[in-house]
Amino acid sequence: MDFLKSAIGSAIAKGGGLPFSLGDRVDVGDSVWALHNGTKRDDGSACSIFAFEINANKSRLPLAKNAVRKSRTLRHPGVIKVLDTIETEHNLYIVTERVVPLSWPVKRRSLSEETAKWGLYTVASTLKFINDDASSVHGAVRASSVFTSESGEWKLGGFDILSSMKEDDAIIYTYGSSVPDAARYTPPEVVKGGWDTIKRNPLAAVDAYGLGILIFEVFNGGFSGGDQAGKTTNIPPSMQQSYKRLCTANPKLRLSPGHFVEQGKKHGGFFQTPLIRMTEDIESLGLKSDAEREEFINELDNLSGDFPEDFFKMKVLPELLKSVEFGGGGPKVLAATLKIGAKLSADEFNIKLTPAIVRLFGNPDRALRVCLLDNLPSMIDNLPQKIVNDRIFPQMTSGFTDVAPVVREQTVKAVLTIINKLNDRIVNGELLKFLARTANDEQPGIRTNTTICLGRIAKNLGQSTRSKVLIAAFTRSIRDPFVHARNAGLLALAATSDVFTEEDCAVRILPAICPALLDKEKLIRDQANKTLDLYIQRVRKHASTMPATMIPATAPTEANKPEARVGTPNDNSWAGWAISSFTNKIATANGEIEPTTSNGKAADAEIARPASVPRPAKPTPSTQHELLSQTLRPPSQPLNRSMSDRPAPVTHDNGPEEEGDDVFDAWGAMDDDFENDVDGFTAALASSKTTSPVPSSTKAPVVPYDGGGEPDFAGWLAAKSQTKAKNPLSKASTKTVSTNSGATRSTASTAKPRTVVVPKKIDTKPKNEEVDDDWGDAWD
Template sequence: MDFLKSAVASAIAKGSSFPVSLGDRVDIGDSIWTLHNGTRREDGSACSVFTFDIAANKSRLPLAKNAVRKSRTLRHPGVIKVLDTIENETNLYIVTERVVPLEWHVKRRSLSEETAKWGIYTVSSTLKFINEDASSVHGAVRASSVYTSESGEWKLGGFDILSSMKEDDAIIYTYGSLVPDAARFTPPEVVKGGWDAIKRHPLAAVDAYGLGILIFEVFNGSFSGGDQVGKTTNIPPSMQQSYKRLCTANPKLRLSPAHFVEQGKKHGGFFQTSLIRLTEDMESLGLKDDAEREEFINELDNLSDDFPEDFFKMKVLPELLKSVEFGGGGPKVLSATLKIGSKLSADEFNAKLTPVIVRLFGNPDRALRVCLLDNLPLMIDNLPQKIVNDKIFPQMTSGFTDIAPVVREQTVKAVLSVVGKLSDRVINGELLKFLARTANDEQPGIRTNTTICLGKIAKNLGESTRSKVLIAAFTRSIRDPFVHARNAGLLALSATIDTFTDEDCAGKILPAICPALLDKEKLVRDQANKTLELYIQRVRKFGSTMADTVLQPPTSSTSEANKSDARIGNSNDKSWAGWAISSFTNKLAAADGEIAPTAVPSKQSEDIPRPASVPRPTTSSPSIQSQPANKTLRPAAHPLSRSQSDRPVPVVQDEWHDAEEGDDVFDAWGAIEDDDDDDKGVDPFTAAVTSPNPSSPDPTATKASAVPYDDGGEPDFAGWLAAKNQAKTKNPLPKGLTKSTPAAKTVAKPRVVAPVKKIDTKPKDEDEDDGWGDAWD
């Protein structure tokens, strides 16, 4: 039957003329009222609706009507805010702000001590107002009469028997006992003498007793009866003495709610908490001076996370925003504002904070700008991408060129927070231009942070510009005079190694890292070694996957391939110059055959193609025998100032030694200069070149000519040079290269003919001529 009546009442409430739409029913325990969540039709705001069914509780109708009347007239921050009251023949309605029964939190024991003290302080202050200012008695103070608002504040309700003691026919005298479960909460003097006993005792005695029961319920979760009154179980030690005085059996000795608040507010009292002080200072925040505002912010920072978040969202945050935007709250108030705002949902943040933040970014106050940039990580997740890209970032860009270094530095740091919500056009256009400026900033810290910033946003850069920009920025940073900038460049290269191609790693980055290996700072040297090792490992790994060669396989015959291999040296030769030496000696080995003893070269021999390193054939002397060309020739060192063709070649009879045998190359080159012939007055070059004619009457010359010069089978380059010089209109050797002897002065110098060497006339491939010997022409 009760369900049917409730359904009918709900149907009536849902009529088009009813200003509120009823929602879910809320359980509030023993009460003459039924609580529903509701929505106001005029603006869609949330509300609560207390409904009283007249037919079902006709005997308690006076209590309901008294509650409606008192709710309209009683106004206090600690009292439930009434939006509207509706009366008809079947129901009474009290439309209030959205509230939740305090009993929900009490039974779950979900209230922290600080929150409980804050709530008890609010209820005590409200009772002080009712008792002293309104000269009234609530009469039903308990947990079921207290509610919490959306902001987490405790609100006093249950005005069923609220009565003014100035009225002779106050409802509390007649209907006080009709309150549900009155016997459990009634004070001892009322139990003995009835509600008229209120007239004979202090006005606040009844409500003080109820306040003591409320305190017990809050800290213990429930209250079973009078035997628990005054027990200090779970009551904070600082509050126990005053709590006992609230619950004393003698009403004249009880501590009134006003005195209870006064004792709690004393220095070191139980109501001296950060949350309570914050509540009291909130409304006057805009009127405080700098010192008072500083103290307020310090109190705000001391609040722990177990304080009611709803209170900060609904009450503290709006006041802080007003103070920041209009009251000169400054950076500290803004920091507190953003800290609270980080706990808002995305919708709440956009509704309450986003418009203010956008306006603050346009504020010329540098302190506010720096504070906003510093706190961007706390709010960036709640800011829409379009707002960041179109409204916030354009105002941030002025910070890149600000004259204050701290603004420039914080702007660079803030890039890491906003880059994820910027478009590609903005990142690869405007942002990189501004970062290019800060990379050359006069402040070394800003240059360092720019390098770090680029390293962290590398993945956000476009593929077409990423490698080019990062290599230029990081390699420049490695050369920075500031040690931490150099270290940051190396760290950034290590972190972004996957960004670069293998060719860039080997050709651009490794050469830039190497100078840092000898940096004056050990910090940089150590990091350079680590970074270098990373890049070397990557380059080696890539090199191991490359093909052995990109040359096309040979298509000529096997003999030509073998001949080509002979010219370029053996690929198995491991000496550093083995291929070059082999190429030189194999040219000589390729000139097979004997030297023809003809005096004048034939036309056919002149037309035969020859390598540049083979001398032009001349007439040969009959006394000179052809020698087999089967040994290697050791080249001599020549002055750099003379051309190769005008330089005589000394003939040294010792053979070339393989480089792997460990001979010192520089000692071998110096042996020519220390020849013992110099000490005898005979130049080794002249001795080889000016061989006398066998027909000379000089016995010394005859003896010398009897045995032709034998260099072990190699071509007579010395003789060839002498003949060539004779052919050039007797052009002598340069001054100082030859030494004249007495015997040489008396002997006419005959024409010396060099032997002719047969040359392989088979044409060679063009790629076989590697240019060796061209200088000998």
């Protein structure tokens, strides 16, 4: 059996069967133990290993075995937590939680006063437990016996001579002086009378003296010898009196660790600090009343930044999360939780906080939701994008439609924080739909914030939806009755001018800005002018890069065609170009009259006419030239012509009033010109008054016109299209004019009443281009 035990111990000593892996060695100073960082093999968690090599320290083997035995049995929050102890033939191992020697920060003097008091309170409380409850004596209290855990808490170790005073053969009596550097820390009574004097003095006297030396070390960075014990250098004033009583030479007058704690906990005592109070209250936070919880949170807010962050991460944070989720901690506790969480690394945040945050976003408590949204900027960097898209944003969307305006407003503001973690599908889909609702919210502040939000996230929107959404939202905001909403719309347009095309700027945005130039509020007018100038400059800059014209170059066949005259910049009249063009048209039309034949006679073109119309009298050679010079048009003029191309009315000796009738009829026909189409043209032409004035100098016979006949317009149009000839006397006048001077002319009032005859529909219609030619010929 002994052989099997020895074989197993040898295998373990070689490291093959150890439940941990040894890491780097940690400097622990003068000690019988070698401290290593380690890792547990089963779960990979960090740990510390105190290793003792038996063959190298056989004289101190009883101290190591005593430490192993006491570590297994002693349990207290202020004592190093032991995970396992392993004894082999060659080594002894104590596996504990990961710890760091307190001597490191002590030598660097990096401990703040509040942290030092908090740690000393923990050590003093632990010694009180050892002395009073366990009836034991530690015997080696010093900085090298104290360690700090991952949570920053001070843990008491160094149990090499820890002994129960109920044992007659306690190891402290025999091996008390075997502890490394014992002479420097031994109490004066022990130096004189040996360790057996413990039996004749108060049980806590030795540990009280060690606590006093530890206080001096913490505040002064070390301890050189017994002559420094009791000196108050750098000791906080409130603690000096009690500290002196710990270090007094008479052991019967020394203040025990328990009494030292009691004096420090008195009202106004040196242990009445926010950190110590929080440490005591944190574990019972879920059981506190609302008033007590609020007091605790206020105490937590008063803590400065020099307190141990590790303690908040490891101890305070888990308790706060429990209180928020299950103890009704409310938004104040949540705010304190997120404040501590901001100091975590990304990995620590995902492990400790992310699951709780996801659950809290689903909590129906509006106060918690608002608190989460307010603190979202401090934690968004630590939230993975997948978590934000899949789990957080879907629960946030209920805030856009919440009945409480404060929730809707905070949700809109939170979009700016979360936008960079959302994918394109959510941004250009669900998010824009919800923002469209808040843009029409009944609360003007929410509408304003939505406009600001859209302006800030413009870069994140897709190109296919950006212009359409932003222009619609901003131009709508400019018309908002709330003055700050209008101002936000103008500011957003100014800030996002580079995301719109020049065409959008000129066609859609500038017209929307212009009404704001006359806004009733000066704030809006000023901002509208600034935004308008910004867009006008951009449009002008773009216009300067555009080509002068997009009209294609003139074809070679059209190079010799005369160009239409247009007005020049020197024309002071606004209608100068129109008059010039009109004059050019007349000049061109006059050049299209049929030339005379070689014998001086005009080419006769027989014009088709209806039987009811008598053949007009053939002009004599003496009057032919005069007739051609006047070039009267046919009475049936197309309605779509300007009155300026019609011949001036013939002046008669006795009828100035007759001229007025013709002018009125012409203006009426021109008015109808803009209202009738091509089909109405024939009917209007048939019902209009026709007048064939005859120059008085020709004395041509008047041909009576049968008003009841049916004019043959189709024949006339056909003849016009075939011969292109112009006959100024195509029809007789409906009025008879007396050629005798002084004779009375016949008027429409004495003539037979005319009846309007609706022309018959003729199947034969001239081609479109022929009608166009007729309209162009009429400008002669």
